[in-house]
Amino acid sequence: MKVRFKLNGKWVEVDAKPNEILLDTLRLKLGARSVKRGCETAECGACTVLLDGKPVYSCTILTPMVEGREVITVDYLAETGEIQPLMEAFAEHGAVQCGFCTPGFILTAYAFLKQNPRPSEWEVRKAVEGNLCRCTGYQKIIEAILDAAERMRKSNGNK
Ligand code: FES
Numbered sequence: 001m002k003v004r005f006k007l008n009g010k011w012v013e014v015d016a017k018p019n020e021i022l023l024d025t026l027r028l029k030l031g032a033r034s035v036k037r038g039c040e041t042a043e044c045g046a047c048t049v050l051l052d053g054k055p056v057y058s059c060t061i062l063t064p065m066v067e068g069r070e071v072i073t074v075d076y077l078a079e080t081g082e083i084q085p086l087m088e089a090f091a092e093h094g095a096v097q098c099g100f101c102t103p104g105f106i107l108t109a110y111a112f113l114k115q116n117p118r119p120s121e122w123e124v125r126k127a128v129e130g131n132l133c134r135c136t137g138y139q140k141i142i143e144a145i146l147d148a149a150e151r152m153r154k155s156n157g158n159k
């Protein structure tokens with residue numbers, strides 16, 4: 001079946017099977033390799049994308065479900081500069097090692113900080129509890145997200 005949706009600001013149309021998962025469509029048909037294939041069982045968050053602005057596991061979404069909707073991957077937000085504070089904070093806090101989990105963490109954190117620009121550490125921990133990292137440990141990631149929140153507030157002139 002044909003499925004048409006907006007991917008990173010542009011409308012795309014793909015041929016998809018009714019039981020095809022969005023993760024496969026994005027990686028195998030649309031070249032979105034920043035969307036990582038981890039557990040495929042809704043446990044690791046590596047495959048996170050934004051669907052109509054909300055983080056979802058693309059391994060749990062059937063492609064026909066995104067007809068007419070908007071999907072955003074991390075590369076688009078890197079191009080537009082919207083995740084620059086998160087990228088800088090992750091790098092400076094040593095929150096990236098192999099990088100496999102990083103797109104998922106950044107998308108989840110980005111959506112969360114839009115809703116909650118002044119979070120507590122506990123709120124950040126809750127926000128990213130659905131994303132797993134096997135390398136860095138979580139403290140650096142949490143610190144990076146708190147730092148990114150502060151950078152975003154400063155750049156918005158709101159300390
Ligand atoms: S690959 Fe989707 S949650 Fe792990």
Ligand code: FES
Pocket residue numbers: 095096097098099100101102132133134135136
């Ligand atoms: S940096 Fe390797 S899995 Fe998180």
